[in-house]
Amino acid sequence: MSEISKAYEPQSVESKWYQFWFDHNCFTADPARVSDTRPAYSIVIPPPNVTGVLTLGHVLNNTIQDILARKARMDGKEVLWLPGTDHAGIATQTVVERTLKKSGEIKHRNDLGREKFLERVWEWKEKHGGIILQQLKALGASCDWTRTRFTMDPEYSRCVTRVFVDLYKKGYIYRGKRMVNWCPASLTALSDEEVIMKEQKGALYYFKVEVADGTSSCSSRGNEAPSDRTAEMDQSLLTSAATNEERRTFGPVIDHEGRTWLTIATTRPETIPGDTAVAVNPRDPRYAHLIGKHILRPLPAELPREQKLIPIIGDEHVDFEFGTGVLKVTPAHDKADFEIGQRHKLAVVDIMNPDATMNDLAGADLRGLDRFKARKVAVEKLTELGTLEKEEPYTNNVGYSERADVPIEPRLSEQWFLKYPSVQQAQACVALGSTGYQPVPSGNLPDGTGEASRKQSGVASSSSASSIPVGGSPTGAGRLPVPPTEAMKFYPERWAKVYDHWMTGIQDWCISRQLWWGHRIPVWYRRDPQALPPGKHPSNLDDAYAVEIYCDIEPSQGEGWIQDPDVLDTWFSSWLWPFATMGWPENTETLKKFYPTTDLVTGPDIIFFWVARMIMAGYEWMGEMPFRNVYFTGIIRDKQGRKMSKSLGNSPDPLDLINQYGADALRFGIMRSAPQGQDLLFDEQSVELGRNFCNKLWNACRFRQMQSQSAPGVSPGQGSEQSSPAENSNTSTRQDAGGTLSGGTLFEGEIRPEFLTSDDKWILLKLDQAIREVTDALNNYKFNEAANALYRFFWSEYCDWYVEATKAVLQAPLDPKNPRAAARRENTLAVMDFVLGNTLRLFHPFLPFITEELWQGMGFNHDLPKDQGGDTIMFARWPKAFDADFRDHYAIDDCYLERVENKYEVVRVGRNLRREARIAGNVKLRFVLKPLADLPPHDIEVMKLLLNAESFEVNPEFIAPKASLRAASPLGELYLPLEGLIDVAAERTRLEKEAAKFTAEIEKVVAKLGNPNFTQKVPQQVLREHEQRLSDWQSKLAQVKAALDALAG
C-alpha cells in the first residue's frame, strides 16, 4: 500500500479531476433527459467581459452558481449551467485600441478604418478572449462548455437585430435629438446608468451682468409681469423666510449711473458663451419685474453689444433660495437648461467639440481650449472685465463616465432611444416582501402621440414584414397581471424594493453608441444628395439629410442606402442572454426544457443594467419571466472596506490564491465568510482557513484508511470487497498521482445495530442534524450557514470528539479469542464509513475536488450505480435526513445526545483539573469519578482515553484523600488525587470562584422561576429547560461545596 501524504496537495489533484469530469461529459445538459422524474435545473452565467480576468467577485459569484448546480445534480436534476462572455463594447474596443497604439501600429483607430479595426478586435478576441472562462475551470465551475456563447456570435447577433427591428416596428424605438450623457473621452453617448455621480470640490463663481432694454424680438413670449396679487403673496413668502440675511444681499443693484446689474452664480463660467437666457423665478419679488428685459452676456467679449443681449425669462424651475436666484441658461450644455430652453423656445448654442474642447462659438478667448482650461480662462476674463464679484469654494456632484472616469458632458445629439417594453409585467412579477403581489393595470403601449410614432410616420418605412418573434405579443392591451405563483423571488428580499423603485421612475434608454465594436444598428438611410453640403460626409446622422429610413432584419440592398454607423449599447444584447443563448427565436428543446431558468446569481450593482432589463425582455419575447429566483451577492471589499480595484492594487489574484491554497480552499473560505447579500471584507486568512479545513478532511480520511492497513487480522469479510475490480478509468488516474490516496481499500460494511456504541449513535444524530441544517441552508441560499454547519460538524463533532472516542474501540488490542472485539471494531469502521460517505457528499458542492479525490480514492464509489456516485461523486445522491425506520432500526434516540455530551463534559472537567494542577498534557494521571449512576464500561473507557489517564476509576464509595482536586460534573464528582502536591490555598480560591459562578447562575434562574408572570406565561418547553438548568447548577454547586468542605476538613 503506497503511503498517503500527510498534507493534502491540491495541485496534484484538481486539474486531474476537472479533466475527468470533462472527459466523462459530467457538465453537459441534455434536454432529452428532462422528465417528470428528472426535473430541469438551469442557470445562465452572468457573462463576464470577454476582456476580463478572474476577480474575487467572480470567484464569489461563480462559486455560488457552482454550488447550486452541483447540489441540483445530486438532487437528481438535469442541470444546465450555461457559460459565455460578453463583447463589452467600450471596454473591449478601448483595450484593443490601446494595445495597437502601444505597439506603435496606429495613432488612432481611424488609421485603420472601421473594417480593418474590427478585424483586429476579432483577432484579439480569438487570441485573448475568454481567458476568464479558462480561469473559471480552475475554480471548478461545472458549466456546460459545449454551449459556451458570446454576445456577438452570429446567431446571437441575429437575435439582437431581430429584437431591434421588432421594437422599432412596435414603436418602442425612436430616434431623436436629445440631451444625452456624452463621454468626451470615448466620444460616445452613454445611458444614464453608465454615469456615476461623484462629489467634486470646485468653486461657485459670482459674476454680474448688466440689464439692458434690448430689442423685444428675441424676448421670450408671453411672460406676464407678476400681478399685484402674486407680488403680495410672494412678499409675504419672502418675509416669512427673511431670516436669511444673505438672500437680501442679492437682487438687482442699480449703480450710480443708473444701470441695473444682476449677479449670477455658476460653477461653469466657461459655458457663458452658450447662454441664451437668464432665468428667474416668476414668484421671486426681487426679480419678477425684470422678466422680459435683457441682459448683456459678458462672453464672448469681442461680440458687438447687440449680439450679447439675451432675455431674462421667468421659469418655475429656478430655486430662489439657491445662489443669487438668477440662473444662467445654457440649453446646449445642461439637461435642465435644455428643458427650460424648450419651454421658452430658446436658441441652442453648442460651444464645444465632441472631445469637450471649446469651438469657435465660444469666442476668441476660449476657442480650442479644453473645458477645464477654458473655465480658468473664462474666470480670468471675467475678472479682467471687472464683472467677477466673488468666488467661493463649492462642492457639488458631477456625473462621470463610469468606464472612462472623466466628467461627462451633457450634449445635444441625435441618438436612438428605447421606451422600455413590458414594464408593468416586469415590475409586477417580483414579490415585494410582505406586501406580496402588486396587481397591474392594463397593457403598456407607447403613447401614440409620442415622438416615436411621429418619427416613424414621417418616413417611408419599408413594409417588408418580418416574422414576429416567438413568445407573447406585448402589444396586446390588458395583459393579465402575473399570478402570484409565478412571482420571482429576490434574495435578499430588500433588493425587490430597489428594483421596484427603479422600475417606477424608469426613463427611456439611449441605446446607440458611437463605437465600432458592437452590434451595428439595423437601420439604413437614403439621403438626398442635393441636401448634402459639398464635401461633407456626416459621421453622425442628421435629420436634415435623411429622407428615408429602412429598418429590418435583412439589410437594405437598394441603391444609395447607407447604414447607421452607430452600434448598440452592450446591454442591449445582454438583456436577451437567458433566451438568446438557448436558440431563440426557434422554440428549441433547450428553451422548452430550461426556460425560465431556475436561479440567477449576480451582483446588485447591475440590477438596473442587466437584471431589470432581462426581466422586461423575458416578458416581451418569451411571455414569461427569465428566472424564478435571483440571488444578489455582496460586494467583495478589502480589509479596509474599500472596493477591490486595479488602481488601488488591493485585489488579490484568485489564480495565485488557487495555486497557493487550492481552489477548494478558496471556495470554502469565501463561502464561509459571505453572509447572504452582505458585503464581504476579504482576508486571505479565510482562504487559509479553507486550506486547513481541506487538510483536516484529508487527514480524517487518512486516519480511516490507516485503520484498514494497520490492524492485523482485520476485515475477514472484506477481502473480496477490496479486490473487487476497480473501474478502469479511476484506477489509472488514481495511481498516476503521487502522494494522493490510492487503492480502493474501503468497504462500506454493514452497520450492526447491536454493536453501536453511544458515541456511534451520537455522531449519527449529529450527522442527521448536519444534513438537515446544510440542506435547509442551501434551500434558502444561506451559503455561509451551510459552510459553517459543515465546519462545525466535521471539525468539532466528528474529528474532535467522535474520532477521538473511537480510538477506545479501534486501539483495543485484538484478541483472537474475543471475536466480539473485532466485530465492534468492524462496526465502528462501518459507522465511520457511513458518516464519511455522507460528509463527502455534503461537502461536494463546496469542495468539489478533494471530495472527488477521496470519494474515488477511498472507494466510496464501489458498488454504487454508475449514475448515482459509481462514476463520480458529482452524481451521488444528496444525503437525506434519517427517517423513522432508520432511527428505529439502529435504535437511535435523541437521548443519546445528552448522554454522550455529559460524558464529554466529564472529559472537559477532567482536562480542567489537569490544567489547574499545572500538569502537562502528556503526563498520565489517575482520575476517579464518584458516579451519580451506573456507567457502561465503554463510556469509562472513552473517558479514560480522552483524558489521557493512567487509570479512570469509577467508585461510588470513593473517599478522597485530602490532597485531591475535585470538580463537579454532570455524571458525578471527579477527583484528581495528587498526594499532597496541591496548593491548598490556590485550590480553595479556584473552588470559591466556581461556587460563586454557580451561585450567580442559580440566582438568575431562581429569580426567573420565582416570577409568577414567568411561570404562568412561558411555554412549557422553556419552563422545563429552566428547571433542568436549575437542578444542574445546584448539583454542581453541591459538589463544589463538598470539595471545599473536604479541603477544610
Add this chain to the structure above:
RNA sequence: GGGCGAUUGGCGCAGUGGUAGCGCAGCAGCUUUACACGCUGUGGGUCGGGGGUUCGAAUCCCUCAUCGCCCACCA
C-alpha cells in the same frame, strides 16, 4: 432630499424573543501512533447611546449618533 444597509470581545464576522458564539490574533501547555495546515486548556464582550413593548430583548418598536451604499439633484 428619499431609500437601504451596518454598528456584538484586539481584528473580521455569525447569531430575528428563552443560559452571548465562530475564525484569526493573545496567553499557557503538548513531537497524545490522522492532521503543528495539529491537539488541549484559557483570558477577553453591560451586543453604538437613550427610551419603549414583553415574564424575558443582541433580536421587536421609537429616537439619536457614527460609517457605508443606492436613487434623485440647485446653477
